[in-house]
Amino acid sequence: MATKMLLFTLCCAMCLRASWASKARHFRWEVGYLLWSPDCEENVAIGINGQFPGPTIRAKAGDTIAVELKNGLHTEGVVIHWHGIRQFGTPWADGTASISQCAINPEETFVYRFKVDKPGTYFYHGHYGMQRSAGLYGSLIVDAADDEIEPFAYDGEINLLLSDWYHQNVYAQMTGLDSKPFRWIGEPQSLLINGRGQFNCSLAAVGGANACNISTGQCAPVVFRVLPNKTYRVRIASITSLASLNLAIGNHKMMLVEADGNYVKPFTVKDMDIYSGESYSVLITTDQNPSSNYWISVGVRGRLPKTNPALAILNYGPNSPRKLPSSAPPITPTWNDYAHSKNFTYKILSRQGTVKPPTKYDRQMIFLNTQNKIDGHIKWSINNISLVLPPTPFLGSISYGLKGAFNAQKPPENFPRFYDVMKPPQNPNTTQGSNVYQLKLNSTVDVILQNANALAGNVSEIHPWHLHGHDFWVLGYGDGRFTKKDIAKFNLKNPPLRNTVVIFPYGWTALRFVADNPGVWAFHCHIEPHLHMGMGVVFSEGVEHVRNIPTEALGCVRLNFGPDQAQRITKRARREFGSLSSDDAGFRAWQITGSGFEEVDLEEAAMRSEGGNGDGIRRRRQRRDLKAATTTRFEGGDGDKI
Ligand SMILES: *[C@@H]1O[C@H](CO)[C@@H](O)[C@H](O)[C@H]1NC(C)=O
Ligand SMILES: *[C@@H]1O[C@H](CO)[C@@H](O)[C@H](O)[C@H]1NC(C)=O
Numbered sequence: 001m002a003t004k005m006l007l008f009t010l011c012c013a014m015c016l017r018a019s020w021a022s023k024a025r026h027f028r029w030e031v032g033y034l035l036w037s038p039d040c041e042e043n044v045a046i047g048i049n050g051q052f053p054g055p056t057i058r059a060k061a062g063d064t065i066a067v068e069l070k071n072g073l074h075t076e077g078v079v080i081h082w083h084g085i086r087q088f089g090t091p092w093a094d095g096t097a098s099i100s101q102c103a104i105n106p107e108e109t110f111v112y113r114f115k116v117d118k119p120g121t122y123f124y125h126g127h128y129g130m131q132r133s134a135g136l137y138g139s140l141i142v143d144a145a146d147d148e149i150e151p152f153a154y155d156g157e158i159n160l161l162l163s164d165w166y167h168q169n170v171y172a173q174m175t176g177l178d179s180k181p182f183r184w185i186g187e188p189q190s191l192l193i194n195g196r197g198q199f200n201c202s203l204a205a206v207g208g209a210n211a212c213n214i215s216t217g218q219c220a221p222v223v224f225r226v227l228p229n230k231t232y233r234v235r236i237a238s239i240t241s242l243a244s245l246n247l248a249i250g251n252h253k254m255m256l257v258e259a260d261g262n263y264v265k266p267f268t269v270k271d272m273d274i275y276s277g278e279s280y281s282v283l284i285t286t287d288q289n290p291s292s293n294y295w296i297s298v299g300v301r302g303r304l305p306k307t308n309p310a311l312a313i314l315n316y317g318p319n320s321p322r323k324l325p326s327s328a329p330p331i332t333p334t335w336n337d338y339a340h341s342k343n344f345t346y347k348i349l350s351r352q353g354t355v356k357p358p359t360k361y362d363r364q365m366i367f368l369n370t371q372n373k374i375d376g377h378i379k380w381s382i383n384n385i386s387l388v389l390p391p392t393p394f395l396g397s398i399s400y401g402l403k404g405a406f407n408a409q410k411p412p413e414n415f416p417r418f419y420d421v422m423k424p425p426q427n428p429n430t431t432q433g434s435n436v437y438q439l440k441l442n443s444t445v446d447v448i449l450q451n452a453n454a455l456a457g458n459v460s461e462i463h464p465w466h467l468h469g470h471d472f473w474v475l476g477y478g479d480g481r482f483t484k485k486d487i488a489k490f491n492l493k494n495p496p497l498r499n500t501v502v503i504f505p506y507g508w509t510a511l512r513f514v515a516d517n518p519g520v521w522a523f524h525c526h527i528e529p530h531l532h533m534g535m536g537v538v539f540s541e542g543v544e545h546v547r548n549i550p551t552e553a554l555g556c557v558r559l560n561f562g563p564d565q566a567q568r569i570t571k572r573a574r575r576e577f578g579s580l581s582s583d584d585a586g587f588r589a590w591q592i593t594g595s596g597f598e599e600v601d602l603e604e605a606a607m608r609s610e611g612g613n614g615d616g617i618r619r620r621r622q623r624r625d626l627k628a629a630t631t632t633r634f635e636g637g638d639g640d641k642i
């Protein structure tokens, strides 16, 4: 009896725990334009629910997040990418326009539902056009689950979301980038901490010529209140459009403990670099003179700075938050002191207990990063292809085997032997494409990112590369051209696990990942104008295992019409595209109206080819999938319910 009782109690405790352990967190968001003054000058920003930056999501590992996102931008589509969340089993929720879904049309709603499985410092941002640069971003913080213990302790938390800000709107920026002659966006007007900065002035220059006139609360400095003799976890994420950053806190050393949602071998620094797309946690101890406040300072690295540092105040209680720090803000290391940056970056290694990489790769790809020209327009290319995105999202077109939806040719996995990475390209001409790297499911892939000289002589830039859907191990870095001999020097012992990594000027960076997440994933430079100019590639893996892609992600329009309406549309499609091959008809129909009828066309195509041209099995599978999809779709439902 006692044993039974105990068993019962145990079971009950377990089921209670299971139900308490993970939660569904629902958010209702509307994206819209805002008149906002992030740096005391008024501009149009893209915000969420009337806020810039967007609301912070705070969750626990294991939770499911559901964001019901309404597009309130009246003349453009929108998507949101959840940066650092791997989207296992939900590749359609990755929020990449033309890759994982169609952009959400104005006035429409899309539900992002996904699981956050790993504690860490993450963020979210627009991934369509240059909407990220327009201000569409916010923090996403995942705490450890109740039964998980983090390998360090702290008394409180500070969250720093770093960005840069341009006064020119992103439409003018994009037009300039696409124009001939090319117009570069230049350096940002301001750096922002949690969406606040001060244009062309310094908070530290009280009474001086360069003193700030804070015209509105929207650009008032951020003040972080702390108590003396405590330990704080400072979360830092950079979502900049262009700038690489360096951060320092006056008089305080920082101990690095987390990078991109993975624990690192702790080490202490006075200042640290943060590239766009990266996130970190550092621990600080408030062991300085408690009668003073201290500056948190963020400056530009890797480009000749023309932007004032951003400042925030570390306010030791009980001092007044208005009391200005007694010492000057810490100074950023010289912008081109790359030795300093490499010193920091090379020290980031994984914490003991981190999962180790497979010891061998199945496939190695070398990605040459070059600046090029196409008919006088300036582009960035990877192995001579400058990425352009197709109208039909890859996830849908690959899943349904649509023909002609993107460039079918296999993109190159290396670059010509004679290419001199230290010099401008001999022939700067390149091509545009939407080619896809198809990865074998569960295979181990090595990517060597090879930097090179840009179009101008003696110029090579920093590029932070971000991978969707995975973390990767950073196996090594080097200067100059990567050679086979470098493989022997790879760090297989404690390489850091990350989702974003930098390539230094004229250098290379080697990374390894396991293609274990069925879906289609972007891998690209996180500098917004560089991505716009084609600096990225697309990986596809195991898409045949992806089931139940929501119709809104596939067809750009919510399918909420009844079966008779569907038939009417299908008839019209046959009439209009009847003379085309049925594959083309299906594809064209999909492209043009973006609704559900293409499935019927495809089904017809499958039946016609049943005679067996070798594609039969694929087509039968396709037809089965389409049937399944059709029955669930034509229920006349009102879309995704939560
Ligand atoms: C920046 O501030 C300085 C000094 O206050 C002033 O001379 C200069 O014109 C300002 N620049 C811009 C672009 O506003
Ligand atoms: C500060 O800004 C306000 C509003 O923009 C303006 O009215 C005021 O004259 C400025 N003060 C100084 C000292 O420039």
Ligand SMILES: *[C@@H]1O[C@H](CO)[C@@H](O)[C@H](O)[C@H]1NC(C)=O
Binding pocket: 228, 229, 290
């Ligand atoms: C902080 O700790 C130091 C050394 O342990 C001690 O001398 C000091 O009084 C403490 N300060 C406060 C405000 O508790």
Ligand SMILES: *[C@@H]1O[C@H](CO)[C@@H](O)[C@H](O)[C@H]1NC(C)=O
Binding pocket: 339, 340, 343
């Ligand atoms: C690298 O950092 C260490 C301390 O963290 C310092 O002793 C060394 O001088 C640094 N080297 C360079 C080249 O900055």
Ligand SMILES: *[C@@H]1O[C@H](CO)[C@@H](O)[C@H](O)[C@H]1NC(C)=O
Binding pocket: 374, 375, 376, 427, 429
């Ligand atoms: C590069 O492309 C342009 C057309 O945009 C062409 O006129 C030129 O001959 C090409 N250059 C080379 C070296 O192929």
Ligand SMILES: *[C@@H]1O[C@H](CO)[C@@H](O)[C@H](O)[C@H]1NC(C)=O
Binding pocket: 368, 370, 383, 384, 415, 416, 419, 427, 429, 430, 431
């Ligand atoms: C890119 O293609 C052009 C031809 O269009 C060729 O001349 C050039 O060498 C190629 N560059 C690279 C890096 O492969």
Ligand SMILES: *[C@@H]1O[C@H](CO)[C@@H](O)[C@H](O)[C@H]1NC(C)=O
Binding pocket: 441, 442, 516
């Ligand atoms: C890939 O790996 C997962 C687990 O890691 C396994 O469940 C799955 O069956 C594997 N798929 C293939 C095609 O190897």
Ligand SMILES: *[C@@H]1O[C@H](CO)[C@@H](O)[C@H](O)[C@H]1NC(C)=O
Binding pocket: 456, 457, 458
């Ligand atoms: C690049 O730098 C080297 C060495 O500093 C110099 O000899 C060369 O003229 C420079 N090239 C250009 C195109 O500026």
Ligand SMILES: [Cu+2]
Binding pocket: 462, 463, 464, 525, 526, 527, 530, 531, 535
């Ligand atoms: Cu770049």
